[in-house]
Amino acid sequence: MAGGLAGAPFATTLAAELADDVLQRFLRYVRIDTQAAYRTPQRPSTEKQLDLSRLLVEELRELGLADAHLNDAASVFASLPGQEGAPVVGLIAHVDTTPDVVGAGVSPIVHRAWSGARIELPGDSRQVLDPEQLPALAERVGHDIVTSDGTTLLGADDKAGVAEIMAAVAYLARHPEHPRAPARIAFTVDEEVGRGAEDFDLDGFGADVAYTLDGTGLGELEIETFSAKSIRVTIRGLSVHPGTAKGKLVNAVKLASELVMSLPQDRLSPETTEAREGYVHPHRMSGNAEKAVVDLIARDHDDAQLEAHVDLLRTLAEAVATREPRAQVEIEVRDSYRNMRPYIEQDPRVVEAALEAIRRAGVEPKLAITRGGTDGAVLSARGLPTPNLFTGGQEYHSVREWASVQDMAAAAATVVELLGVWTDGPSSGV
Ligand SMILES: [Zn+2]
Secondary structure, X not given: OOOOOOOOOOOOHHHHHHHHHHHHHHHHHHOOOOEOOOOOOOOOOOOOHHHHHHHHHHHHHHOOOOOOXXXXXXXXXXXXXXXXXXXXXXXXXXXXXXXXXXXXXXXXXXXXXXXXXXXXXXXXXXXXXOOOOOHHHHXXXXXXXXXXXXXXXXXXXXXXXXXXXXXXXXXXXXXXXXOOOOEEEEEEOOHHHOOOOOOOOHXXXXXXXXXXXXXXXXXXXXXXXXXXXXXXXXXXXXXXXXXXXXXXXXXHHXXXXXXXXXXXXXXXXXXXXXXXXXXEEEEEEEEOOOEEEEXXXXXXXXXXXXXXXXXXXXXXXXXXXXXXXXXXXXXXXXXXXXXXXXXXXXXXXXXXXXXXXXXXXOOOOEEEEXXXXXXXXXXXXXXXXXXXXXXXXXXXXXXXXXXXXXXXXXXXXXXXXXXXXXXXXXXXXX
């Protein structure tokens, strides 16, 4: 067991050795506000994300990764040398946090050797982690659980992944005898606004295979994402002073609300679907009587179904325009990413190596699907197969986000083991 932690045991002695470093890094990184922003022209979407990126460059250099730098796409790139002839393994996490929940002023709390009682977050009495409603938490009695104070997100998505990669690299730097394939490290920005892999320099990265550490539950390997599109509906009305509006005002706010309310409620919504079921999700609305904008995302694991969801939205938007011909309704559809599964399945070793690494880290591996996307979905489609490994973080994009130190340590150990696995396998043919 690692020094200072008196909770549940770790999966392996390696995980125990990594635990304290993972935790200390995690606590340091989550305090840095790296919230991304939707639909800004600049890159990164917010300058403050680079506060963490620059710190990571410094820390990587201190660990001896002399080439660590911030590149033109605002990604941190660094190399960890390894066995000659072995495939080069990419390790990727993102520094940004979601714009949907407050990300500034995070004060993490470590609930050491958690007793199993409800965790009331001190900053907001409404925010309670109830093990009766959170089965993954209920299974972690005795673990050291990290939460926010209830007023902000925690930022385990994806600072758990960042801390785990960093702790694994630090361990390997301290243990040159430990077998490892050469690794390339990337910390991206703006993943949460769908721009994580934008301008990602695949040639400069130089990896043969890669893994994002951006998943959740212990032991999970995600090889399947949604295919996703983002849609913006712009409704133009006619604004008139309400005092003289009779017969003239066409209120874009009301029309936008009409459109949103005409979407299916009991199906095709994230709050009413699970597993492989897709959805059309309005996530932002803004405007006034003159002009209103509704931003939506459409997602499905099946590309044909995804098209059908977009068609449904088009039909509903056209219906609004038909009912109020004085309004103008425009719809703009953008591709976000594609399901990565067919790309990953082209090289079965990518999945096999990860499952073996999870096993060596003392954890039962399980294949999972993600009801979202990752940087890896975009990279896989561009030719770098990149499944998603667990981080131990849970309840993402919520002020009730939490992470188990034991699980984070297991994820860091999985990274160390993964680089070992890739030296055992066939070193040619990639
Ligand atoms: Zn993430």
